[in-house]
Amino acid sequence: MGQRDIISYETSVRRKSGIRTAAKMCRLDVESAVKGHEQHVNIIPSSRYMVGRGVKRKLSECEDPTLDLPYPQQRQMVLDLCLNKLQSCQRRAEPSLHRSVLLANTLRQIQREMRQEGVLHSLESPPPAPSLPQALAAQRQSPEVAPTPSDRPDTPVATFSPSPLCEDDNAVSGCIGLHKRPWSEDDGKSPDLLLGSFEITNSTSYLTDLQLDDIFEDIDTSMYDPSDFSVLACPSPRVNSGSSLGSDDNLKAFSSSSALQVCLNDLDHIMEILVRS
Amino acid sequence: MITVSFRPAPCICTMLSGAGGGSNDVQWCFSQVKGAIDDDVAEADIISTVEFNHSGELLATGDKGGRVVIFQQEIENKSQPQCRSEYNVYSTFQSHEPEFDYLKSLEIEEKINKIRWLPQKNAAQFLLSTNDKTIKLWKISERDKRPEGYNLKEEDGRYIDPNTVTALRVPVFRPMDLMVEASPRRVFANAHTYHINSISINSDHETYLSADDLRINLWHQEITDRSFNIVDIKPANMEELTEVITAAEFHPHQCNTFVYSSSKGTIRLCDMRESALCDKYSKLFEEPEDPSNRSFFSEIISSISDVKFSHNGRYMMTRDYLSVKIWDLNMENRPVETYQVHEYLRSKLCSLYENDCIFDKFECCWNGNDSVVMTGSYNNFFRMFDRGQRRDMTLEASRESSKPRQVLKPRKVCAGGKRKKDEISVDSLDFNKKILHTAWHPQDNIIAVATTNNLYIFQDKVN
Numbered sequence: 221m222g223q224r225d226i227i228s229y230e231t232s233v234r235r236k237s238g239i240r241t242a243a244k245m246c247r248l249d250v251e252s253a254v255k256g257h258e259q260h261v262n263i264i265p266s267s268r269y270m271v272g273r274g275v276k277r278k279l280s281e282c283e284d285p286t287l288d289l290p291y292p293q294q295r296q297m298v299l300d301l302c303l304n305k306l307q308s309c310q311r312r313a314e315p316s317l318h319r320s321v322l323l324a325n326t327l328r329q330i331q332r333e334m335r336q337e338g339v340l341h342s343l344e345s346p347p348p349a350p351s352l353p354q355a356l357a358a359q360r361q362s363p364e365v366a367p368t369p370s371d372r373p374d375t376p377v378a379t380f381s382p383s384p385l386c387e388d389d390n391a392v393s394g395c396i397g398l399h400k401r402p403w404s405e406d407d408g409k410s411p412d413l414l415l416g417s418f419e420i421t422n423s424t425s426y427l428t429d430l431q432l433d434d435i436f437e438d439i440d441t442s443m444y445d446p447s448d449f450s451v452l453a454c455p456s457p458r459v460n461s462g463s464s465l466g467s468d469d470n471l472k473a474f475s476s477s478s479a480l481q482v483c484l485n486d487l488d489h490i491m492e493i494l495v496r497s
Numbered sequence: 498m499i500t501v502s503f504r505p506a507p508c509i510c511t512m513l514s515g516a517g518g519g520s521n522d523v524q525w526c527f528s529q530v531k532g533a534i535d536d537d538v539a540e541a542d543i544i545s546t547v548e549f550n551h552s553g554e555l556l557a558t559g560d561k562g563g564r565v566v567i568f569q570q571e572i573e574n575k576s577q578p579q580c581r582s583e584y585n586v587y588s589t590f591q592s593h594e595p596e597f598d599y600l601k602s603l604e605i606e607e608k609i610n611k612i613r614w615l616p617q618k619n620a621a622q623f624l625l626s627t628n629d630k631t632i633k634l635w636k637i638s639e640r641d642k643r644p645e646g647y648n649l650k651e652e653d654g655r656y657i658d659p660n661t662v663t664a665l666r667v668p669v670f671r672p673m674d675l676m677v678e679a680s681p682r683r684v685f686a687n688a689h690t691y692h693i694n695s696i697s698i699n700s701d702h703e704t705y706l707s708a709d710d711l712r713i714n715l716w717h718q719e720i721t722d723r724s725f726n727i728v729d730i731k732p733a734n735m736e737e738l739t740e741v742i743t744a745a746e747f748h749p750h751q752c753n754t755f756v757y758s759s760s761k762g763t764i765r766l767c768d769m770r771e772s773a774l775c776d777k778y779s780k781l782f783e784e785p786e787d788p789s790n791r792s793f794f795s796e797i798i799s800s801i802s803d804v805k806f807s808h809n810g811r812y813m814m815t816r817d818y819l820s821v822k823i824w825d826l827n828m829e830n831r832p833v834e835t836y837q838v839h840e841y842l843r844s845k846l847c848s849l850y851e852n853d854c855i856f857d858k859f860e861c862c863w864n865g866n867d868s869v870v871m872t873g874s875y876n877n878f879f880r881m882f883d884r885g886q887r888r889d890m891t892l893e894a895s896r897e898s899s900k901p902r903q904v905l906k907p908r909k910v911c912a913g914g915k916r917k918k919d920e921i922s923v924d925s926l927d928f929n930k931k932i933l934h935t936a937w938h939p940q941d942n943i944i945a946v947a948t949t950n951n952l953y954i955f956q957d958k959v960n
Contacts, residue, residue: 294793295793297847298793298847298850301850301851305853314604314606317691317710317711318694318710318741318743318760318800319856321738321740321741321760322760322796322797322856324739325739325796326793326794326796326797329793329796330793
């Protein structure tokens with residue numbers, strides 16, 4: 221955990237102070253450069269990533285020249301990067317759907333490959349992260365880099381609340397639709413979770429959420445002014461003419477719990493309220 | 498060197514890097530640079546879009562702070578056909594303000610994503626400017642006369658007591674200092690859930706389209722409270738989303754045709770006559786992936802960042818991370834020309850992914866007669882590809898080469914091996930200095946190139 225922190229901190233510090241200028245050589249680039257192209261004389265490979273099990277990352281730039289990175293480790297590196305970025309994506313003030321989709325696709329592709337090769341069951345992986353729910357609960361603002369392939373798919377006990385994804389988002393809309401599911405159960409779903417949350421947090425028409433699609437599909441809410449829907453998030457009793465949201469009291473009570481983690485029970489409750497109206 | 502044939506056979510164009518010479522070659526000279534000189538860039542000054550109007554007389558820029566600055570060309574000597582002309586500030590206005598979406602606790606950026614000029618119909622100029630959520634129609638009009646000699650009003654506006662008026666006169670218009678006014682005429686809001694990436698004005702001069710990540714809407718220029726959704730690629734379940742819309746444009750002559758590009762490297766051409774919702778494309782342009790170039794980042798670098806029709810409407814150009822492709826609208830299975838912008842970056846993709854540069858969205862543009870295309874790169878380099886002469890050129894927008902009328906020296910990046918004199922090695926490229934936005938005058942060889950916060954204007958050499 222500590223090692224990963226160093227990396228992300230360093231990266232963020234670099235970015236913040238705009239230090240980043242010349243292209244740092246990533247191990248993969250050195251690798252591919254060596255394979256088919258001419259030798260680059262002045263390359264200083266960056267070894268900011270895990271090279272293998274238990275190898276402590278060095279902060280300095282000067283590293284031993286090109287190690288022969290086997291493909292699985294290259295892939296692991298890209299996977300880690302991907303997850304890092306996806307996590308930071310959600311934390312941004314202005315998440316970009318385009319970027320998230322590209323990252324998610326890359327992630328899916330790698331995970332698919334890994335699954336095909338049966339890598340998910342292997343123990344060849346970076347040091348095990350602390351149990352995910354604890355880590356996520358402990359680090360509310362900077363969530364732990366998530367699934368390592370060493371997660372056991374047959375122990376779905378650890379349920380993961382979507383807190384890091386909708387944490388900063390107090391609006392109910394941020395939590396609706398995020399299904400609580402065992403994180404370890406299916407790594408491939410992790411990008412989907414993010415995209416699911418993305419849609420809600422970015423949708424002005426949050427009425428048409430994942431579960432409520434069938435009810436509201438005939439209402440085209442995309443053109444409405446978002447302030448008309450302030451009922452859900454603000455306690456002020458404003459009845460919107462364009463939708464059937466039920467009584468204000470219910471919604472007030474509803475919105476007051478919006479800051480809490482929404483579990484499946486609450487979700488059912490919401491469904492009841494809305495269906496009843 | 499590969500022999501390239503122009504027609505249907507696809508070609509990866511290996512170009513002669515020309516340094517000029519030959520009577521047909523254009524020699525680019527520095528003309529002007531706009532913007533602050535110091536290296537400390539204020540975030541709000543970052544240029545986010547550049548666009549010439551249809552005559553080329555006006556050049557508009559939008560920045561991250563939501564401002565639009567319009568430059569006007571002032572011809573020194575109108576009688577001479579090829580004379581030096583300068584662009585000077587014509588109008589500056591705040592187009593968009595930052596908004597805060599209280600529901601989602603998200604700030605809506607005021608950054609101007611795109612500016613598009615409307616064809617001129619009368620004395621005033623009109624342009625559309627958009628940020629992530631709202632499109633605005635601005636009218637830019639000149640006022641150089643004002644009425645004087647009112648009977649009931651003083652010159653400063655105070656009212657005169659009618660009882661003191663002894664004689665009547667007719668007010669007349671007298672010249673005044675030129676005043677350029679920009680006023681918002683229409684605001685097209687609340688139609689996009691996702692971030693608007695493109696606007697395009699239809700050749701019918703009545704409608705325009707706006708595209709966000711998942712939807713494209715058709716507007717009438719006069720009507721702000723309604724728009725038609727013509728493309729919707731949002732899946733029922735957002736978890737199944739794998740592709741987004743990255744750019745869209747109307748055909749320059751056929752008012753029923755438009756294209757949109759995707760993050761998977763495909764372009765779809767749609768015909769609005771076919772159906773109201775153009776989810777089913779008429780043509781799908783896609784080049785099969787080269788298996789030898791496959792990497793983890795293949796999909797990311799195939800994402801198209803810009804699509805532009807040629808002026809004659811026969812071709813369209815797409816820009817992905819490493820290349821520019823020219824497509825014949827009649828051939829869907831591969832582009833007719835492919836130009837490598839910075840192939841030396843292919844071996845650096847991991848680093849570029851790590852520092853996020855791989856997500857940079859470069860734009861591209863055609864020259865007036867569709868013979869040359871231009872796009873930006875890193876280190877403040879920009880590239881031009883002459884389709885007819887099979888030449889390409891790399892130039893740099895820098896303060897060092899900004900003496901008046903200084904001819905730009907072509908640059909070369911050394912991809913490997915021994916670095917020659919005057920070449921720049923890949924590792925010393927500055928990836929913070931990127932040229933994302935360029936524009937070409939619709940008729941002349943005048944180009945506008947935007948670095949982070951400066952606008953460079955280059956012209957071809959006048960003898």
